[in-house]
Structures are given as C-alpha cells and as structure tokens.
Amino acid sequence: MPETKRRYFFVAKNTKTDHGYTIEFLNIPQLYASGETYAETVYYSYRVLADFLKQLPKEEAAITAYTLSTIPDNTDNTFYSIVSVPADFDPHHMQTTFTISQALPDDIRKQAAQLSHLVDFGSLPA
Template identity: 45%
Template sequence: MIQAESNQNFVFGVKNTKTNDGYTINFINIPQIFAKGKTYEETVYYSYRVLANFLLPFSDNLDKIKAYTFRTVDTVDMSENTFYSLITVTGDLDPHKMETAFILPQTTAAHVNQEADMLSKLINYQIIS
C-alpha cells in the first residue's frame, strides 16, 4: 500500500457545475469518472467515493496515481454556474480523509468577498427545484 511508502498527498483538479437537477463534479485529468448529486454536499461525497474506487487499483504504483493528478487544464469554463476546486487525497486513498479547497480567481481585496459570496450561493446545500 502507498501509505507505507509515502506520506505524500495527491491533488486532483475538479470542475463543479450547478445544473437544473443538482450538481456534477468532473475530474479535470480523469475524464472517465464523474459524480452527480442533488445537493453539493452529496455530490462531493460521491466524488470522493468515485475517486477512491478509481485510484485503489493503482495503490501499489505511485507513478500511475501521479499521472492523474492535477497538472494542466485545457479550457476553463467561467460561466456563472461553474467553479473549480482541488481535492486532496492522502497516501492511503481513504475517501473519508479527502478534502476539497475552492479556487477563487485572483482579484482585488474588495472583490474577494463578492467572489466568495457568489460561490456560497452556488453550494447552498439546498435541493434545486
């Protein structure tokens, strides 16, 4: 298992989209997996499970896992219903230890509150009707 070999964390970039039916999380460097849910909290939970299931077969091969980590992004969709985040994964690939950090665009200090407010409205944990 990787944890015995490395205390390294892995970082995966994700595109989050608020849809009419809920939310979708797509992995930037792993296009074959995604998560869908009604609330943002539910979708994040599913994304952790999907990511762990995808990575577990590579648990003895650090290079395979590193090949899927966040390195580049071809296009960035800056629509009002899309935002980006990073998922940090511990070396044991445990989905219960995964964490999400939001990416806010570089802006002036006065504009940071507006960006954070807009993001909080997108992830408001309520079921979208």
C-alpha cells in the same frame, strides 16, 4: 519539523445544474459524480475517486499521471476545486478546497459570494 504525510491533488470541475450538481475530475476522463445537494455530490465524488485510484498500479507515476496540472477560470454555473487525497485513498479523509483567483479584496469577496450562492451543502447521505 513535523512529518507530513503524502497527499495527491486532483482538479475537480463542479457544476450546478437544474437538478443538483455534478463533479468531474479534469485529468480523469469519464470519472464523475452527481447528486441533489453539493455535500451529497462531494461525498459521491470522493467515493468514485477512491475506487478509481485503488485500481491503479501501486506506483507513484501511475497515480501522479492523473493529478493537478491546470485550473481553468470559473464561469457562471461552474467552479473548480482541488481535491486533496491521502496516500491510502480513504474517501473519509479527502478534502476539497475552492479556488478563487488572486485579486483585490473587493473582487475576492465578489467571487466568494458567487461561489456561496452556487453551493447548497444540504445534508450528507447516511
């Protein structure tokens, strides 16, 4: 069996605004990122999350206190994702997974279409 490396999971609230996007971490008050494109905002959110995690005590309980607990339902301009963070908190190895409710195939396609219209990846910052 292949060895799995420890990862932590955080719920992110993604909001499309008139000027771009904001990403907030539901279990970490006052930790957020904003940008013009979704890709830029994701990049910044990974950086602020890494900086926050690196300042915590090096014990499992301190980190897991901020991890995944619940995921609210998506709304018109807000959707939720799960950010997967490696044990070393390297923002270059973080990954985002979008959440879509379990439903009939047509409903899943509709949710995916709504999500795709909210997300403008643009280009990553240099």
